[in-house]
Amino acid sequence: MPSLAQTPALCFDTLTWDFGTVAEAGGRVTHRFGFANRSGRPVVVTDVVATCGCTVPVYSKRPVLPGERSEIAVTFDPMNRPGRFDKAVSVFTSESGDPIRLRITGRVTPRERSVEELYPCDLGGGLRAAATSHAFGYVRHAQPQRSAIGLVNVSSEPIELTLRYGRQSGRLTASVPARLAAGERASFDFGYDLPAGCGVYGTLEDEIGLSVDGAPVADWIVVSGIAVDNPLLYSDNSAPKAEISENIVKFGPVKRSSGPSTKWISLRNTGECPLTVRAVESRVFGCTLRPGVRIAAGGEAQVGIRLTPSDCEYGVAVERIRIVTDDPERPMLTVRATAVIEQ
Template sequence: MMKRFMAILIGLLYFVVAVYSQQQGKAALRFDNTYWDFGRISETGGKVSHTFHFTNIYNSPLVIEKVISTCGCTVPVYSKQPIKPGMMGTITVTFDPKGRTSYFSKSIRIVSNAGQSVNTLWIKGTINTADKIEEQYPYFLSSDIRADKLTLSYGQLQHNGEPKQLEIKLYNCSDRNVNMSYSLLDKSGCLSISMPSSLQARSYATIKILASPLKGFYGTLNDKIVICINSVKSPLIKVFGFVTDDMRGVSMATAPRMECSQSYFKLGNIPLKKRIQRKVKIANKGRGLLIIHKVECPMFISTNIREEKVLRQGESLEVVFDLDISYFKRNSWDTKVKFVTNDIQKPIYTVVFESGVGN
């Protein structure tokens, strides 16, 4: 019985040694990394390459006998000379995306040590075809850089609300690296911009624009972003939004309610180069304090409201509009004046002016 047990034990020991020896043989080359992701590449951007580094951990010199790729689109380049123990070598894998689309994942097998050592490398990526690039990035910021959009709309933003982030995606369609920076025009102070300082040839990047209302800022957000690409200014990227009160501490039971005596003015024909004046009465018909944060007017209209106003329950205020008709060069026009308040039901109240202009 004991002899049988010893025989089984010796057999298992030989099996373990054989397996270990086999595993050691398969591990003759140790790669720093066996996987590479090319990310998003262009079908028309030309071939892309990556170099894998390895070390001979076998106890004698090795020769790479064969490199097998899963398709002809991957072309490995490697040294045919013997590699001494402890020495390093490289295998460069080149992928040609021309005529191919969508996602790819390819394997490359490296055979050495008289066929006893096999390593497998992997490459992958996503290919954007020429047509898709033009569709997905239709706007030129420069001769090198394309963008997916030139306008951003944040809609309505509330004070103390969650910041809102939008993105502009870029693609460098050229064969050279570019340097990038940005500047802001008509800046509200509500935007925070994050973007790379450079973009490599035939590669992608993202500009992240975070909007968070600046304390005391109400009304229209109308910033303009200029991207400088190798010191050349891009077309304007326009950013829109409207900042309102967050209504903290205001409930339906105690809410203020703004009432305006007139919200639409049909002015008829008015001679050019004439200034006219119109008035409305604003009243608080609710229970809580009505705060008029801002009266936002176009450049040719001014009002007697220069700062924030607070109306108690039942109080009213006369608002005077001064219109400079000489601004208009056409026969008819319409424009809007916006009141930004803490009225829950109408945080943005609009008064419309419409007219035909005489001779």
């Protein structure tokens, strides 16, 4: 028996619907949530809002008279959404109060993917890749990070593969099979391994290219990460903790002919032991903070964000300044600096 969900005016037959198993290739599925107006006055459904674009509600704004029934049709599109789904729909009415919450659930069984879908990046020479970039996030000292990107030879002939390098951090190791038979699938394997005490902090970025039968492919594969300390250096109760007084610094409109200006913020250590600045990264805006600065427990340092308008192009100047510390919980802070450079 369906459960009844009561509101001051509307009574839905059910607030939830489980579609069960839905085939991704089977197309959209729809459930109609029926309801009745149990009040003594007309009620209008003014809006129905879904949590994502895969779920589309259809409803009427015609007043529902006392005793009348109506419905809200909720359609879910399973395409490219394999696995479990749980979607909410909020129903707003002419009655005051919180919206009525409807839910649809189910599980999508995946369809078979084509080679082009599994390996969307055409590198040329018969070689396709699953991606052309990978971001590791934090790369912690003494905690090696490895990953792989899938490759496939879609040509009718075997191909020879070799690696070439663009920008290098000097910390990435990478390998690729020397030969791929026609139709063969393999992987490009790569990773970072930063020894304890290596002194490497901040942005790691590497460009790796592939050559097919000696001919370089057009796209680079870009691998990146942020080198930080091993959090095991500190216990939970005795660690530094970095906090910034402002995450956004606005210079506003500035004449390009005007001189340099500086705005100041504070970097605080609210932890139990000294905080050490490991790296500071900025290109457009200057920053007075330097690697190696130590802030005592409970102390703070003044940080100057410096703008030199003559070094900037006309228009909006925007940069995210990165500050890397030995805070084990949040080792990187960012400050967004902006200015409008005028003539």
